Amino acid sequence: MRITAEELSWSAAGTPVVRGVSADIAPGETVGLLGPNGSGKSSLLRCLAGLRAPDTGAVRYDGEPVRGWSARRIARRVAFAAQDPGADSDLRVADVVGLGRTPFRDRRRGPDTTDRAVVAAALERVSLTALAGRSWRALSGGERQRAHIARALAQQPYALLLDEPTNHLDVRHQLELMELLTGTGQTVLVALHDLSLAARFCDRLLLLHHGRLVASGTPAAVLTAERLAEVFEVDAELTTDALGHPVVTYRGPRRSTTPSEEEPITP
Amino acid sequence: MPAEPLTRGRRADLLPAEHPPPTDLLLPAARGRMVTESPATGGPPPPAPVFRALRLLLAALALAGSVAAAVRTGTSGSGWGGLARVLGTHLGLDVEPLPPLTDSLVWDLRLPRVLMAALVGASLAVCGTVLQAVTRNALADPYLLGVSSGASAGAVTVVVLGVGAGALGVTGGALAGALLSFGLFLLLLRRTGLDSDRIVLTGVVVGQLFTALTSLVLMAAADADTTRAVTHWLLGSMAPARWDTVAVCAIVTPLGLVAAWLCSNALDGLAFGTDTAASLGIGVRRTRMLLLVVTAALTAVAVATVGAIGFVGLIVPHGVRFLVGPLHRVLLPYAALAGAVFLVWTDALARIAFAPREVPVGVITALLGVPLFLLVLCKRGEL
Numbered sequence: 001m002r003i004t005a006e007e008l009s010w011s012a013a014g015t016p017v018v019r020g021v022s023a024d025i026a027p028g029e030t031v032g033l034l035g036p037n038g039s040g041k042s043s044l045l046r047c048l049a050g051l052r053a054p055d056t057g058a059v060r061y062d063g064e065p066v067r068g069w070s071a072r073r074i075a076r077r078v079a080f081a082a083q084d085p086g087a088d089s090d091l092r093v094a095d096v097v098g099l100g101r102t103p104f105r106d107r108r109r110g111p112d113t114t115d116r117a118v119v120a121a122a123l124e125r126v127s128l129t130a131l132a133g134r135s136w137r138a139l140s141g142g143e144r145q146r147a148h149i150a151r152a153l154a155q156q157p158y159a160l161l162l163d164e165p166t167n168h169l170d171v172r173h174q175l176e177l178m179e180l181l182t183g184t185g186q187t188v189l190v191a192l193h194d195l196s197l198a199a200r201f202c203d204r205l206l207l208l209h210h211g212r213l214v215a216s217g218t219p220a221a222v223l224t225a226e227r228l229a230e231v232f233e234v235d236a237e238l239t240t241d242a243l244g245h246p247v248v249t250y251r252g253p254r255r256s257t258t259p260s261e262e263e264p265i266t267p
Numbered sequence: 268m269p270a271e272p273l274t275r276g277r278r279a280d281l282l283p284a285e286h287p288p289p290t291d292l293l294l295p296a297a298r299g300r301m302v303t304e305s306p307a308t309g310g311p312p313p314p315a316p317v318f319r320a321l322r323l324l325l326a327a328l329a330l331a332g333s334v335a336a337a338v339r340t341g342t343s344g345s346g347w348g349g350l351a352r353v354l355g356t357h358l359g360l361d362v363e364p365l366p367p368l369t370d371s372l373v374w375d376l377r378l379p380r381v382l383m384a385a386l387v388g389a390s391l392a393v394c395g396t397v398l399q400a401v402t403r404n405a406l407a408d409p410y411l412l413g414v415s416s417g418a419s420a421g422a423v424t425v426v427v428l429g430v431g432a433g434a435l436g437v438t439g440g441a442l443a444g445a446l447l448s449f450g451l452f453l454l455l456l457r458r459t460g461l462d463s464d465r466i467v468l469t470g471v472v473v474g475q476l477f478t479a480l481t482s483l484v485l486m487a488a489a490d491a492d493t494t495r496a497v498t499h500w501l502l503g504s505m506a507p508a509r510w511d512t513v514a515v516c517a518i519v520t521p522l523g524l525v526a527a528w529l530c531s532n533a534l535d536g537l538a539f540g541t542d543t544a545a546s547l548g549i550g551v552r553r554t555r556m557l558l559l560v561v562t563a564a565l566t567a568v569a570v571a572t573v574g575a576i577g578f579v580g581l582i583v584p585h586g587v588r589f590l591v592g593p594l595h596r597v598l599l600p601y602a603a604l605a606g607a608v609f610l611v612w613t614d615a616l617a618r619i620a621f622a623p624r625e626v627p628v629g630v631i632t633a634l635l636g637v638p639l640f641l642l643v644l645c646k647r648g649e650l
Contacts, residue, residue: 091538095535107531110313
């Protein structure tokens, strides 16, 4: 599914958070959303997931404007996994993943065998089958993250929007997760903090700074030493690994003085 | 390491070979597909329909038995046979009636009182279950969130100042008070949202305000007798229950229960916060408003008749969740049944424990509820 943002702006309590972002995510593409803390990644992701109505601009799914759609209609198109949505819940893991079936279920009906089969497949995909009957309370941070991905997958979505899904994961599970996201053929938009991980798995990157889209394109085109110094305020070195992916090596926080932060950077 | 041109990191040797291939079932293309056989994996299978029906029947029988036993308890000289004769007489069957005084005691006082206890118990347990899910706070309960205090203030205002009249007037006043306290509660929480830790604190503040308002109205406008009666009622007592108030409750409680039950999926989804719930297709704002109004109505009807009874809405949901699990489709009906049974018995205890003096049932529920509540906190490692 194609997701389009047209001059999207959104503000929280009068403070602009997303400022005039236009982007186009093609069907089947894996796009990484990058930016420092407070750059508007999460807010942009929520606008695109239909969870926040933009102040100005529009979000389109396959060309159709999303404004005014019911939550259920949106949920049948895109799945969203928030960053670390903690819960003090007694739900079992299989029940949490089963929540992903909500958009397809009549409100009077419980889960049927189809729902249970989809849940089983989703659990298997994130290697949580063995923990299906475990209480949510008993899971580690990484297991919870994977369970949320499974819940999103159980929505059989046309597009997956994920807010820092690799947060609590160890290296192996980070690789596995990115692998399964890129391997589904679905449209994936994923906010990431790890620039090298983004460079390796994403077809395209979007770079946000102070709510503005400052760069978009292939990882090699977006990740340059100058941009990282400007946006992330780090001194970094860009190299290419044996597989041909850009690799970011950080030397340290930016020491040299650069122009004012408020000044937008032209991509 | 050999240099291989790859645009994405999908090299097989970098990841374990047992990584499962993508299953079609998770793609939108598989949406129409029906799977009829139960999957081998994916959590423990749900209980068989026969077992579920039997379980529900058993719980319903437990309630019916409790009601019958509670009606008989403390009724001097009638026994089971007498109970059957009272029922027979009033259902127009050809049985020998009991002496008018005993008959009136059972039919006009005892039976409505026990039925009221069952209905109020069910209401409060459902309210607690719903509020705990909506606020994502295990301590939520109409009593702790100040809704009961709001309803009390409204009802007392009607009784003492004589605004409106009759049972419906008191219920209306209680409903207005409950909605008012809810409104204030939401207003105070508008910044932090409903899933915050400040919920119980805010509830306590709102509750204190309305308790103070109740006292103010009582002291300023009521005479000594009214004050005594109202104070006794505020502690929670089933004694004022009559058939007309039972009728109001018998209409409102099932309606509220069904409305809450129809929101089961939404209540489950709210466990992970507003954004996650909305992304699951739940109209969060609308569902939440509907549920809060339902809760206010249920609480108001209960408070208007029998006063503010605490801890039923807090304790019963935790106990039932422990028994049947946290999914609201199952949890809500059992919470209602368990709440009914619980209050029927505590009311019976309140009647006979210090007979002929009667203890307000709210005192008994608090005495039972506090240790049980501490037990819940201990089990969750919060104490």
